[in-house]
Amino acid sequence: MNAPDRPTRTIVLASGSPRRRELLAALGVAFEVDPADVDETTAEQDPVRVAEDLALLKARTVASRRPGALVIGSDTVVALDGRLLGKPADADEARTMLRSLRGRAHEVVTGVAVILEGAERVAHSATAVTMRDYADAEIEAFIATGSPLDKAGGYASQDPVFAPTASIEGCTCGVVGLPLWTLRALLRDAGLDVAEPSLARCAGCLERR
DSSP: OOOOOOOOOOEEEOOOOHHHHHHHHTTTOOOEEOOOOOOOOOOOOOHHHHHHHHHHHHHHHHHTTSTTSEEEEEEEEEEETTEEEOOOSSHHHHHHHHHHHTTOEEEEEEEEEEEETTEEEEEEEEEEEEEOOOOHHHHHHHHHTTGGGGSGGGOOTTOTTTOOEEEEESOHHHHHTOOHHHHHHHHHHTTOOOOOOOOGGGGGOTTOO
């Protein structure tokens, strides 16, 4: 007997990040992309509040123009010594950030929000990341690519050349920009039947649920 057809729901990712698009695809859902393009300036210094509040702001911004759609918002912040490191404004700031992170541990918090028909759900993933003792020349080569300017903390853990991280304790996908187990739980709570993440690393994730 064939299974009954399920009504389709438009899913919208409120982000233009190619990394988040790749991660969301690993849940096996069809989705559209509609970047929120919000002002991320905030006086708040608590990384969890910042990540969750900005994820909600992005989701609300897109939900307001996409009635009936399920909207996913996400935001990532890097916390070091009680300071939040956002996206560097220029090469000098990226250089300062990367030097301050070098050889040290810090926290990466990614907030995720799901909005459907006015109902808001929000959660976060927190991961401890330790950077390797990379050289100044490696920093300069990475900055020359332009890659640091659109990333919190000025780095990409998954960069195959710079490869700045020595260890990650927690959700690797959260560090990249979208914690898949956390998002899957929110989507299932919203009534979507979502498959487990297809990425091999997710099978052993500490946040698997």
